[in-house]
Amino acid sequence: MTYSIAQAAERSGLSIDTLRYYERIGLVDPPARDSGGRRTYSDDDLGWLAFLTRLRTTGMPIRMMREYAQLRHRGAATAGRRKQMLFEHRASVRARIAELQSCLEVLDYKITHYEQIEHTFIEGITA
Template identity: 45%
Template sequence: MTTLTPSQAAESLGVSAETLRYWERADILSPVGRDAGGRRVYTDGDLESIDVIKCLRETAMPIRTVREFVELARLGVGTELARLQMLRAHRERVLEDLRRQQDALEHIEHKIAHYEQITGWPR
């Protein structure tokens, strides 16, 4: 079993150590183990949980909803359907966000082409 310090865990997952502490305080991340000196140590299981939380947050799932999802996961067996429904609903929100972003990108590309045409750029 791998154990990492907070800074190692943060670096390996692309989040800040402060983010990890915040998620723990916000009861999104289960309290992590401690070494003999009382310092936090992150296990492979912690890293997997952090990776899921990071994914949900990067796709704009509200903290409150992430907390609900994590609480269901902690309860374990019998909560799979509820978690599936949460993830499906979230997927729909993410897909809608992507559609809006794609529409905006197309508009920006159109404007770039327009300004390139009238300015003669790029040369």
Template identity: 75%
Template sequence: MTQPTTQPTTYAIAEAAHRSGLSIDTLRYYERIQLIDPPARDSGGRRAYSDDDLAWLGFLTKLRTTGMPIKLMREYARLRHQGLASAGPRKRILERHREDVLARIEELRSCLDVLNYKIDNYATLIAAEPRPQEASA
């Protein structure tokens, strides 16, 4: 008895945009600048994104969220096509970027400390402020 073959799940561009949290325009842009490979096409010629495509988009989104420049993301994407042979250079890109992210986190912590100080100071000032007397009847 032959096993039924299951087709991999694919997503139209609108669904891929929804699932990835990116806009349709961003998906097309990423394709145009070669951050993502052109997705497969369905029988009608429409883009058909796979779960692997969505996973890659998720990773790219993390890189953008952490401030990696598009130029560096493109370099990483280019190296990715070389497979295991480019593992070292890709690792170095991520290590350098991690250092940048850690520095930004430290800078944000410093900013948060200032905000917390100001908020606490205002809370102290407000608590010490005299309250108007309640009107007596």
């Protein structure tokens, strides 16, 4: 099964421009081309794009994704290095989640605080 760039964009959630941009900067291998010179993405290509978007969602910078892509390109010998990268990245994602959760507590507190103000305000009116 192959996909046009528009289909690849739709399935990956990236824009057509972003797909070409990722190719330019070496994040994805140049896909095959049809007889007219148009890109045809394979299922493998889409799988890689799906993984990339996960890394992106978790805040991995492009230069690190590129490093990962280059290691991947060099084959099984680099599996250890890649695993190490994911391992470290996972730790940073966990830290990020913890950070967000701690901020959530502050938000909860603030929102509660506003509710108290509202109650006071209403009491002030009805009193």
